[in-house]
Amino acid sequence: MSDPADFAPERVRAAQNGDEHALNALLNALEPILRGYFIKRIGRGPDVDDLVQNALLRVHKGLDDLRKPGSFKSFAMKGALYELQDFYRGRYDMKENLFDPEKPLQRTTEANDSLPGMDVERALEALSPKARRIIELREYGYRYREIAQMIDTTEAAIKMQVKRAFDKMRDALSSLLAFILVAG
Amino acid sequence: MDRLFEAVLFYDDLPDERQSDVRRQLAEHPDLRDTLVQWMQVRTAIRRELEADVPRRELLVLYALDESGMTNALNADEQAALNEARPALEEALAAHPGLRDVVARIQEEHADFNAVWDAEVGASHNASANNTLTEEALRHDAPDRAADDYSWALRLAAGVALILVAVSVAFLLPSSPDSTTVDVGAGEAETITLADGSSVRLSGVTRFTYPEEVPDDDAPYVVSIQTGKAFFDVTPRAERTFVVETPTATAEVLGTQFGVDTAPNHTDITLAEGALRVGAPDAPNTARHELAPGQATRVARDQAPTPPQDVNVNDALAWTGLFLFQQTPVERIAASLSTAYDVSITVDSDLAQEPVTGTFEREQPVDDVLDALAATLGASVERSASTPTTYRLVATP
Numbered sequence: 001m002s003d004p005a006d007f008a009p010e011r012v013r014a015a016q017n018g019d020e021h022a023l024n025a026l027l028n029a030l031e032p033i034l035r036g037y038f039i040k041r042i043g044r045g046p047d048v049d050d051l052v053q054n055a056l057l058r059v060h061k062g063l064d065d066l067r068k069p070g071s072f073k074s075f076a077m078k079g080a081l082y083e084l085q086d087f088y089r090g091r092y093d094m095k096e097n098l099f100d101p102e103k104p105l106q107r108t109t110e111a112n113d114s115l116p117g118m119d120v121e122r123a124l125e126a127l128s129p130k131a132r133r134i135i136e137l138r139e140y141g142y143r144y145r146e147i148a149q150m151i152d153t154t155e156a157a158i159k160m161q162v163k164r165a166f167d168k169m170r171d172a173l174s175s176l177l178a179f180i181l182v183a184g
Numbered sequence: 185m186d187r188l189f190e191a192v193l194f195y196d197d198l199p200d201e202r203q204s205d206v207r208r209q210l211a212e213h214p215d216l217r218d219t220l221v222q223w224m225q226v227r228t229a230i231r232r233e234l235e236a237d238v239p240r241r242e243l244l245v246l247y248a249l250d251e252s253g254m255t256n257a258l259n260a261d262e263q264a265a266l267n268e269a270r271p272a273l274e275e276a277l278a279a280h281p282g283l284r285d286v287v288a289r290i291q292e293e294h295a296d297f298n299a300v301w302d303a304e305v306g307a308s309h310n311a312s313a314n315n316t317l318t319e320e321a322l323r324h325d326a327p328d329r330a331a332d333d334y335s336w337a338l339r340l341a342a343g344v345a346l347i348l349v350a351v352s353v354a355f356l357l358p359s360s361p362d363s364t365t366v367d368v369g370a371g372e373a374e375t376i377t378l379a380d381g382s383s384v385r386l387s388g389v390t391r392f393t394y395p396e397e398v399p400d401d402d403a404p405y406v407v408s409i410q411t412g413k414a415f416f417d418v419t420p421r422a423e424r425t426f427v428v429e430t431p432t433a434t435a436e437v438l439g440t441q442f443g444v445d446t447a448p449n450h451t452d453i454t455l456a457e458g459a460l461r462v463g464a465p466d467a468p469n470t471a472r473h474e475l476a477p478g479q480a481t482r483v484a485r486d487q488a489p490t491p492p493q494d495v496n497v498n499d500a501l502a503w504t505g506l507f508l509f510q511q512t513p514v515e516r517i518a519a520s521l522s523t524a525y526d527v528s529i530t531v532d533s534d535l536a537q538e539p540v541t542g543t544f545e546r547e548q549p550v551d552d553v554l555d556a557l558a559a560t561l562g563a564s565v566e567r568s569a570s571t572p573t574t575y576r577l578v579a580t581p
Binding site: 037 | 189190193194196197219222223225226227229230231234241242244245249257259280281282283285286288289290293294296297298299300301303304305367368369370371372389524525526527546547548549550572573
């Protein structure tokens with residue numbers, strides 16, 4: 001357990017004034033709090049180390065601009081919350097490359113690189129409000145089990161909604177293709 | 185083909201070898217590949233809309249803090265930035281139903297930070313931490329994780345890095361030479377096989393400690409839950425007692441499946457199968473209760489366990505992430521699964537009253553659960569061609 005004195009304004013001020021010992025003591029006291037916090041939010045795993053160290057770096061770099069050293073807790077809290085937002089945003093950047101890295105499909109997933117007959121706007125409009133809410137949360141960066149917690153349902157029910165939305169789009173595309181073939 | 189569609193839809197959840205397999209199959213099915221690209225385009229369009237409407241997520245954090253009454257956590261510059269952004273943010277919140285959930289989650293994250301801080305530092309320090317402040321620098325120069333996941337280490341001062349290594353190593357060490365402590369975070373689940381062969385599934389924010397070896401003598405095998413939720417599947421052993429301790433309760437296991445939900449001031453214990461004797465260590469002179477399957481008790485701090493009450497085990501133990509059925513008629517199982525998966529499941533009258541005992545992971549696709557159920561019954565699953573979410577369990581002639 002950390003000591004309240006670890007975050008006393010005078011220690012924060014000393015760290016801001018270039019006292020290496022005070023800075024190390026401050027970050028050392030903050031580290032287990034951040035670690036416990038990120039474990040609580042995302043569970044144990046390699047991402048926790050990244051989050052802790054990025055949050056410490058964020059605090060370290062921003063410390064000089066903290067005008068009220070007595071408010072270090074709020075300062076650290078916002079750093080941790082911003083870090084989680086960055087984490088969610090970056091979470092699927094690699095995964096989204098399912099179709100890209102080896103370019104097996106010779107196509108991107110950019111919305112303006114549409115296949116013939118594809119109307120993204122119409123597909124979006126066809127989504128049910130529930131499906132749209134789920135896909136928005138997924139694209140924001142949350143995992144399906146987290147989305148299930150957020151909207152108070154099961155992960156299986158969430159996945160069923162996603163599957164239904166996909167099936168609906170697939171059916172709509174099949175109908176459209178059939179129409180094009182008949183009309184053509 | 186449907187299985188492949190599903191695999192790609194939930195590609196992120198697949199193990200590496202399955203991901204490779206999916207990629208190989210996609211290369212062989214150009215029609216499927218094109219449909220999936222279209223699906224990805226729809227999702228990408230949604231992502232682009234979100235990014236355009238909420239270009240700076242830190243403003244959404246400030247909005248969430250402000251909405252929860254934490255206005256004093258924002259300094260004047262932040263308050264001004266939020267005021268300027270507020271009309272656009274509220275427009276985005278109206279346009280994207282998911283953003284309301286994001287705001288609620290940020291507020292939950294903030295509450296968790298306070299809880300962890302108070303646990304580590306003590307609430308007494310809070311009084312000095314409620315002033316406004318300037319954290320503009322926190323929002324700037326945030327590491328670009330997507331492009332630069334690990335380069336932070338090079339920028340971090342060497343002294344700080346040394347401290348982190350030391351703390352990380354300490355964190356991974358067992359809590360004592362003979363026992364191990366496991367922490368599980370929010371939304372996570374972890375199953376551990378204990379030294380006596382029993383298993384425990386930890387759910388959500390949980391801290392659990394267990395001995396790495398069974399005692400040499402006939403002493404009981406004692407595990408403890410400091411906080412959180414654990415579901416035990418304990419193999420009965422005549423020669424040794426299995427005991428679960430929480431801050432407020434002790435459960436002496438007589439060979440059983442049961443859930444323990446521990447909060448600081450009380451413990452809820454629900455028995456799915458077997459037998460369990462529950463006592464209160466802080467009230468040693470009070471009665472202990474023996475639970476029967478389908479019963480639950482609560483042990484509040486310094487008080488005796490409440491008399492056993494009949495409960496719906498699946499509702500009471502939904503947090504385990506399992507469906508638990510004990511001699512349950514098939515029609516009741518179908519009703520439970522219909523609700524959980526939001527699908528329609530009907531059952532042949534010949535099967536409706538058949539009792540089934542079994543455990544299913546709630547994260548399994550409904551198709552897999554129904555296939556397993558059908559195999560247990562020697563039945564089959566009919567899937568509606570016109571309505572993919574309609575199923576019927578039928579007796580096999």
